[in-house]
Amino acid sequence: MNKPLLSFILAVAGWAVFHYGVFPVFTPEEPGWILNRYVYYLVFTAYLIAVNVAMKLQPPMALRGLYVFMMGYYFYDSILYPHVPWTLFITYMMLWAIGTFLYVSQDPVTFREFRAPIVKTIVGEYKMARIVVFTVLPFLVGWATYNSLYPKFAEPVELRTVHPAPPATTKVHGKTYALEEVSNPFRVDEQDNYKDSFPFLDADKSEYMKYVTEGGTVFFENCHYCHGDQLNGLGMFSHVFNPTPANFIDPGTIAMLQESFLFWRVAKGGPGLPNESTPWSSAMPPWEEHLTTDEIWKVILFEYWYTGWHPRTFDEESSVG
């Protein structure tokens, strides 16, 4: 059998076996040090090299170039996770194509070897190949033209700022608060002391749990529709709104914010956001219209107690020093 053809068949068949048989084994739900997609890719690369070396197939340069290019394509398309956006994918593939070209043109001999089958196709030494290529390509060009001219519409992408800079002061129920200085008046004790306490049952026994119970009551009368019973932003109404409601379980939300920031956001809601945060579609109510100042602070206290996060604070000594 013709060696380049054998090499090609082994590469394609090997890919099919690896991709459909071995890849799923290497992508369990929880990837480990060995069983992960990148190790799989290395193993597949090793297979491809080993089979060609061991069988002394010596694929011609054009085929090697094809292998190198396709391995790059396979990596960016199927291995790299999460998948990169297609604009970035095109950029990567262009760089990869340049790399492949450098590989085949490393010296005049390899470059000539690479060109040989292409030149033979063009001048007609490979007759069938020339007929096929020269008929298919114009149709492909026509098809691509048709596709690019036919109007298609996808919804526009909108960007927004998730954590806008808070103002220096905010006025709630007639009182002005300096956000740098204000703290939660109901944080009367260290919250970790109440990890195993019960709302309602312990509300009479400790002041802290009384505030948590009151805050939770406010939350479950008003907030859970969007922020969810689990405070994960998946309430009954959450799928309707865009932007979707904040997920307080996520380490990127209340866990990295000061309580005063929350106070401002809760009191002023969507309409109080600066322009870059798309205030026009935020469904967050300006809660000062519905809740008292005390209720706002209590619900903030509850959110930290329920999620187990601690509000961000600035160490007084270090900020002074």
Place this chain on the structure above:
Amino acid sequence: MLLLTLVVSMAMAGVAFGEEEIRPPDAVKTDLLELGKKVYFKRCVWCHGVKGAGDGPAAERLFTRPRNFLSGNFKIRTTDSGELPLDESLIRTVKNGLQGSAMPAWGEFLKEDEIVAVVNFVKTLVEDRDFNDAEDEEVTIMEFGTNPWNTTGPYHLGVPQDAIDRGKELFTKNKCFECHGGEGRGDGNPTMKDDWGFPIMAADWQQCWNFRGSRRDPFNPFHVVRTVSTGLNGTPMPNFKDKLTIENRWDLAAFVNSLCPRKKQDKLTSKPVPDFLISSSNTPGTIAEKIDDPMWQSPDHDPRIVERSEEKAGNPRVNYIALAGQITRGKRNFDPKADNLWVTSRWNEEQGIYYLVEFHNRFLSTDPEYPDAVAIQWPAKLQDLFGAEKPYFIFGDSKKPVDIWKASFMAKDYNPAGAPNPAGYQLDVTVEELNGNGFEDVMAKDETTVQVVDSIFHQGRVKVLFKRALTTEGEMDVQIPVEQFIPVSFMQWAGDDKETDENMAISTWYYTILEPAVDQGHILLMAGVMGTVFVGLQGWLVWMTKRTRKMYSDGKVKQDELPF
């Protein structure tokens, strides 16, 4: 002897076949109660209350109230009607939550042992029944059979039409329509109450993603088979185990599920993914102004999932718009009656733009003071918006006004408690155009340019066909450009729930675009031209390559050296 054994064992097998297993309920695992109590009072008490009576702080504002555990009635079971559930059913309910209600899925939030523990704790909250009473309590584990068509998720397509037809016959014969309505939108009976005296609605089969117990697998007919076999304790839903054989139940399930539109589901929320772009299709000739024209009869299914019949293949997509109660400003609506709208659009230069807005509403209002209504909201000054900027999504704001096309309507000769009119009800529509400059500043315009050209209420579904010219004289009217993304949102008021003004259901901003007329011939011509030019290029390439070769063979240049 061998033969005798064989005969006896065959006879026994025959007896055992189709017979349900009867046994005592799962006893409470007391060693788990301490952990269960901890979980309950941290996570569950807010809705289900301190004693489990379904009266936590959230309860009052929820429609589909949290379950009251005291009587031991649970909906999702594998046991017979009225019986206690098995632990595995309760665990599954806690893990998956109950779609269409406020009960979230705890499976990815709590650990397995916490879930088992809280289930056991909840069992101790039951007062009227006793899970440990092996003498008086028994449970019959129901037989469900298996899916006869071996359909698979996510969409369970490929159920044979004759099974669906048999299911439809069973639906009629067993009078399912008395509660669930003629087309399954739950519009049969407006007066139902649950065991605790709270109003309750029959399930809307055309929104199977709200079926309790159907999380992440809404199209699976099994859920229907289970509900039909076990009934839903605490509700008027009985079981049909004596009226329907297991095969019958699967057929009925096939019919029920065939009604549910196949739309791509969001894994996180287990609801359809909203269609954020409403493409208005350019319609040459005349756009029909009758809703029953084939032009407006696109199936609700996503055409990428369920292929359309040939005559409807060119119809525009029916876009799914998610709605929620307006819970932001003023009088808030915590229990909207519609949780989605379906919108189809067509336009042309001569007639203008048409939006067919549909939504499910089990019962319309009969009180002229509270008519039902639906509205489309636009930025009134589209030309002044910069980039992604939009007016505030509830009635605009002081700088960016909105233009609202509102159709209020009452059904003619309508009595919600009476037998439904098979032809549906004509609607008495009043069209209003409002300008909103903020939530407190909503004014009706003097002149209206919007028309409702056709409308109907049929089997629990309202359809309203709006029409307007692309441009108008009005300074505060939205002027609709072609081939440009235009923000649009929707509002809906349920009259029988006394919804009015800001007490409504609302969507966020979507986009609509008027697709330009496509000159197919021109595009094809360009494709042909490009192909031909490419053929020329190929010829040039062959000529060039041959020339170079000739230069090599003639010795004019050496290979791998550039000719000067």
